[in-house]
Amino acid sequence: MAEQGKSVRITRAAAKKRAAATMPVELQLFSKRVVLSEVNEPVETQEICAEADPPQMCSPYASDIYQYLRNMEVDPMRRPLPDYMEKIQKDVNANMRGSLFLSVIALNRKSLQLLGVSSMLIASKYEEISPPEVKDFCNVTEYTYSNDEIIKMEAEILKTLKFEMGNPTIQTFLRKFTGVALQFYKVPNLQLEFLCYYLADLSLLDYKFVRFLPSLVAASVVLLAVFLIQPKMDPWCPILQECSGYKASDLKECVLAIHDLYLGRRGGSLHAIREKYNRDKFKSVATMPSPPEIPISCFGEIKG
Secondary structure, eight states, rough: HHHOOOOOOEEEEEOOOOOOOHHHHHHHHTTTTTOGGGGHHHHHHHHHHHHHHHSSSOGHHHHHHHHHHHHOOOOOOOTTOHHHHHOOOOOOOOOOOOHHEEEEEEEHHHHHHHHHHHHHHHHHHHSSSSSOOOHHHHHTTSSOOOOOHHHHHHHHHHHHHHHHHOOOHHHHHHHHHHHHHHHSSOOOOHHHHHHHHHHHHHHGGGGGGGGSOHHHHHHHHHHHHHHHHOTTSSSSHHHHHHOOOOGGGGGHHHHHHHHHHHTSSTTTTTTTTHHHTGGGGGGGGOOOOOSSSSGGGSSSSOOO
């Protein structure tokens, strides 16, 4: 009975090992990784893209899920507008500076911290398996706010959002693109992953990136990370182009903007993220050397 109650979980990696063990030697000799220039079939590309997906992105549905996420990110109702005042608040003009200063005075600035910790509470519940408790966020604010105040603000935020929490972010696409890149570039796995996350975090420092789609920023991060680790290699391969839907030329503006942040040309006064990724546990990716300019050849057409 005890043996019947046991369940064995067969992972994708385990299934591959089992298949390889039973494969004839003659076939094993021909099962080596395919050279980039030889990858031409769309079916192979789809399989590789699906293989790079996280476990929760069920392989048979990976393509449909990815397309759904791409549709979500371009929904106007989900996108922050970089020119909101100009397009939406047309009745507000430059002559109304008095109203601006009065509104700043009327704003209870102490509520900003409450809004921030309540937002972190919601995000942690959505993303984490074991999220922090409300009392932990009270501790972060040095008990400026009580449990009830944070919970009340949490409810207000959720009502304002109509409980729509599933927006795709840079991280949503970065997991997929990083997985694809790791299959084709001979780079240390952790170094590439940490560098990608570092560059993605840097993009949060500049409001300029609001106008870029999360998937485009994620693709730009991978291109730049590969370039920084292997400057002599083409940082954008056909499979990445196929899986992401972006050509290298589509990423040029975003890549150059992230590169400026990496070199400290922008956001130089904000050091917390740089200090975090300067630690040994993150492979000190924040201190990796970089050329002052990215060659224009990195954004050229991929030759099949």
